[in-house]
Amino acid sequence: MKILAVDDDRVFLEILDHALRTSGYGDNELLSSPLPALLMLESSYAHFDCILLDIEMPGMTGIELCARIRALQAYQNTPIIMLTTLSDRTNIYQAFDAGASDYITKPINALELQARLGTVRRLVDEQKRIKQLEYQVKVRSGSTYLDYTFDTPIMIPDFDRGIEFHALQNYLLTLGVKGLFSVSAFAINIENATTIYRMVDNIAFRSMLADVASVLGECIKTEKVLISYAGNGAFVGVITGRTEWQNHALEMEMNDKMEDFRAIYTSDRLPLPRIRVSPMVSNSLFSPKRPSLILDRAIAAAGAKNAIPRIAVA
Known part of the structure; x- marks a missing residue:
């Protein structure tokens, strides 16, 4: 390395x-x-x-x-x-x-x-493996396979406001017990992500995530936010300090903007992604035992059926 x-x-x-x-x-x-x-x-x-x-x-x-x-x-x-x-x-x-x-x-x-x-090193090895697979997609006619599972917290192409999920976990670890009470979390859940994942290959699924990420980037107004894709069709965000948060208004705005993609999804015979936005979740007295617990709670508040995967953070 x-x-x-x-x-x-x-x-x-x-x-x-x-x-x-x-x-x-x-x-x-x-x-x-x-x-x-x-x-x-x-x-x-x-x-x-x-x-x-x-x-x-x-x-x-x-x-x-x-x-x-x-x-x-x-x-x-x-x-x-x-x-x-x-x-x-x-x-x-x-x-x-x-x-x-x-x-x-x-x-x-x-x-x-x-x-x-x-x-x-493990992250670099995984990135190299994915790049090799992407290269194979380009050079092999008819090859459209990228190896990751539904719960993998992959990076989304061209999502300027996104950071790696393990980086978001690391950020929460840096805050300490006192700092954890100064942040809140939210989740953006793609309610029909499982259905879409089963209908398409991994390249197309990642493209769907990129569509949602582009809409998310347009609609999130606050600058004090760190956002990651956490796997299982859910994005999570952490906001520092107080901010006005209207999850139903944001949910409506995102779903309205997703309508711009309807013709594409219809032509591919795919359902349009349906977005659900969680209320803002704050830390409880029990959160400091595991800083990333606030992310699980935000995911659950957005109606996701699966909790985020556990990633070991050194």
């Missing part, structure tokens, strides 16, 4: 490189300035499987660099881990909003680093 690390502290970079090599990751590029890193990534002569970014850097913060990396086609799904000090924790929301997948607190703990990168 090829790793790029960017931090303006050269001493820390040496410590990080040693920790990476000790953990079995020896193919590392270390840069002490954001701009050369961005230029390297834009040049496309060297592709990286994972990127580590310090949050506080002169000239361009790690959060700004993360957002610019996510704008690059080749790095839209690449795991990006933020390197933070305790004082940087207030910036974690902005980092996830910019596209970060996870974070590691300085000073580096070798076991934590190894666990985080182990999760990243």
Whole structure:
């Protein structure tokens, strides 16, 4: 796995490189300035499987660099881990909003680093497998198969407001007990997703999810939201702070906009996706035992029959 690390502290970079090599990751590029890193990534002569970014850097913060990396086609799904000090924790929301997948607190703990990168390696391997399958779809005539199951929390193509589901889980883990009470969650359930999944191949099902995601992106007005596809035909979102939330109005608006797709679905002899929006769900006293419980409760409130799948987060 090829790793790029960017931090303006050269001493820390040496410590990080040693920790990476000790953990079995020896193919590392270390840069002490954001701009050369961005230029390297834009040049496309060297592709990286994972990127580590310090949050506080002169000239361009790690959060700004993360957002610019996510704008690059080749790095839209690449795991990006933020390197933070305790004082940087207030910036974690902005980092996830910019596209970060996870974070590691300085000073580096070798076991934590190894666990985080182990999760990243599994994710990278899965992404490579899916890309290979997508390539096969393009080159083999009549081949229209992409391997994932109904409950898989896949990334949705061209959904600019979406983040990886495991990144959303990681964000909830960063909040701590006190921070969990400052967020609320909602779910967007495709009520007939199971029916559509059984009628089409996985490529077409993902295209249906992309249609719903495009409508969701148009209708969600608040900016303080992190949204993921959680599998089982359901999107989940987390909002920080208080916000006006009218789930029935949003549900009506989304279903109205889905009507623009009716002709396409009719021609393909498929039912038009039916959207149900949950009320806003807040944390209870029991939620801190498992931060992602708030996502389950939002899914249930949207009428989904299946709970979201459990994903191990290091």
